[in-house]
Amino acid sequence: MFYHGTNVGGIKELKPSLSNQGNYVYFSDERLRIIPYLVNPVQKFVDDKYGKGKYKTSLRWARFTFINNKLVLIEAYPNYIEDTFKGQIGYIYYFENIEGLKALNNPHTFGLDKAVKVEKVEVIPDVYDEILRLEKDGKLVIKKYEENTEKENRDFEEFVKGEMLKKNKYYNEFYREFLREKFPQVFEK
Secondary structure, three states, X not given: OEEEEEOOOXXXXXXXXXXXXXXXXXXXXXXXXHHHHOOOHHHHHHHHHHOXXXXXXXXXXXXXXXXXXXXXXXXXXXXXHHHHHOOOOEXXXXXXXXOXXXXXXXXXXXXXXXXXXXXXXXXXXXXXXXXXXXXXXXXXXXXXXXXXXXXXXXXXXXXXXXXXHXXXXXXXXXXXXXXXXXXXXXHHO
């Protein structure tokens, strides 16, 4: 089984889009690995600020890791997980077999360079509730912002600075606005 997670419902066919690993539709063979992609924090920020659906941002952003086969969602700022995921609808698209999948750099991550018709979809009515369920089941850990080490916070601030300098069509002003407003400590220095 392969999974694709997104905040976009009603999709009949998934099409490749440009990302940091190429022009692919992304899949995982582990359902847990697509949970961070059920909400796009940048799009949620734009919807909250300007009105749902008024503007579309093409950039998708997630902050997580895996430790001992558990998904660790890392708060990028205080209360990030709840602020981002609570009340948001997510969609998990399921596929039995997909011909032409290419294994990518990250474990259990695959790309397809052509469109693929949707076979089945699971609607997650509140992604934050799903995160809390997975946490209760011992499959997921929420790492609170306050638990980050000074080095982790410094490294992340360097990441944010680097993101602000990138120049291409995916790093648009909405993304820069998201970074400026959500990480003011980076710009106060």
